[in-house]
Amino acid sequence: MTFLVLLGVSTNRIDGMRQIRLAALLGIVGNILYAFGRELPPLLAYEAANAVYAAASASLFVGYRLLFKRRAYARAAAVSVLVFTALIAIFHYWFDSFVARSSVVSLYHAAVGAGIALTLIRCRSQWDRPFYVKRFILFVCSMKVLGHVTRVAWQLLGPAQPTSLLQPSPGAIFFLSVATVGLPALAFGGMLLAHRRIVEFAQEAADHDYLTGVLSRRAFSKIGERELGRAARTGRPLALLLIDLDHFKPINDNYGHDAGDRALVAFTLNAEKVLRGMDFLGRIGGDEFAVWMPETDLAAATVAAHRLRRRVAALGRTGALPGVTLSIGVSVLHDGDSLESVMKRADVALYEAKRNGRDQVVTEPEGGQPAGIGECATLQMTRTKTGSTAT
Numbered sequence: 001m002t003f004l005v006l007l008g009v010s011t012n013r014i015d016g017m018r019q020i021r022l023a024a025l026l027g028i029v030g031n032i033l034y035a036f037g038r039e040l041p042p043l044l045a046y047e048a049a050n051a052v053y054a055a056a057s058a059s060l061f062v063g064y065r066l067l068f069k070r071r072a073y074a075r076a077a078a079v080s081v082l083v084f085t086a087l088i089a090i091f092h093y094w095f096d097s098f099v100a101r102s103s104v105v106s107l108y109h110a111a112v113g114a115g116i117a118l119t120l121i122r123c124r125s126q127w128d129r130p131f132y133v134k135r136f137i138l139f140v141c142s143m144k145v146l147g148h149v150t151r152v153a154w155q156l157l158g159p160a161q162p163t164s165l166l167q168p169s170p171g172a173i174f175f176l177s178v179a180t181v182g183l184p185a186l187a188f189g190g191m192l193l194a195h196r197r198i199v200e201f202a203q204e205a206a207d208h209d210y211l212t213g214v215l216s217r218r219a220f221s222k223i224g225e226r227e228l229g230r231a232a233r234t235g236r237p238l239a240l241l242l243i244d245l246d247h248f249k250p251i252n253d254n255y256g257h258d259a260g261d262r263a264l265v266a267f268t269l270n271a272e273k274v275l276r277g278m279d280f281l282g283r284i285g286g287d288e289f290a291v292w293m294p295e296t297d298l299a300a301a302t303v304a305a306h307r308l309r310r311r312v313a314a315l316g317r318t319g320a321l322p323g324v325t326l327s328i329g330v331s332v333l334h335d336g337d338s339l340e341s342v343m344k345r346a347d348v349a350l351y352e353a354k355r356n357g358r359d360q361v362v363t364e365p366e367g368g369q370p371a372g373i374g375e376c377a378t379l380q381m382t383r384t385k386t387g388s389t390a391t
């Protein structure tokens, strides 16, 4: 069942998943070989069954190491399986002893359980909610270690030494039942961890623009709502820049779509250099971007907008962003504003900047006036090209 579930979330984008899937598959094969131990030839029932199950454990260990972005020790794990198989053969053909063989098996699986648990504990800084998955894995590892070590102690020190794995004693049946669940349980735990990573990937993809890596329109709106709420609560200012690249289409037309893509990336990299760390840059669509500027009033936002406009204009002259300039509309939050009304004023200001010849910053009309933005408001707008304010 675990293997089928693992196939269901089949993705090689998550490091370690391939190894955990392999572990689940080898676990199935190993269990079948163990179960038919009495019917199969000794080589399959002893060496092959144990080697396959040890390989499953080793693959699980490597998978967990990769899941936590740690060195995998894949080669060491492979060598350990070979050494392990050689020991099984030695205690089968040269010094035939069930107790020695099963002690080797138990110590090997206990070591793997301890290794996975240690990896998890050492990577505690990477743990994120929900914690129950990691606790579940640690619990299974502890049971694995405890079970196997107790088994070795029992076999070596107990009253009667067992002679076969499938001996129908209560102790053997209990141990087999628990041990058979250990590997699939750990594979399942690995899948739960991977599932969490997949959800994070999806979240990250939804919140960021695939090309430039800045906030997506959806995430930008979400952050806007949050910042609006914060500004309304604290009474601190909040500004919005709406930015459109001028003359961007000719880059696509003259140099190709890839050059256009590179220009968009170059713009965002340069914008991030000019903006403060606490500003939020998002791509609204095509060649249109926007910035939420917390703790920023209209005057400061206008200064920042000009700094950005000048930087891009200079790059446009050097050929890094051939011919590109910026048109920017600026608005700030006023009492009773909604996300839509702040954006609407910035949009009207941006339209004004475009209409008046591009490469300029236009701020919203004094006092904001969220409603009725139209001809009148547009006429009162402040238009600046040099950075100094001229009405």
Ligand SMILES: Nc1nc2c(ncn2[C@@H]2O[C@H](COP(=O)(O)OP(=O)(O)OP(=O)(O)O)[C@@H](O)[C@H]2O)c(=O)[nH]1
Binding pocket: 211, 244, 245, 246, 247, 248, 249, 250, 252, 256, 257, 258, 259, 260, 261, 264, 285, 286, 287
């Ligand atoms: N390379 C590339 N081009 C894009 C992408 N998204 C949108 N575009 C193009 O960007 C252009 C935007 O059109 P406009 O805003 O009219 O182009 P413009 O030349 O900047 O026009 P003005 O803003 O009026 O100066 C269109 O040609 C779109 O095809 C993208 O992700 N990559």
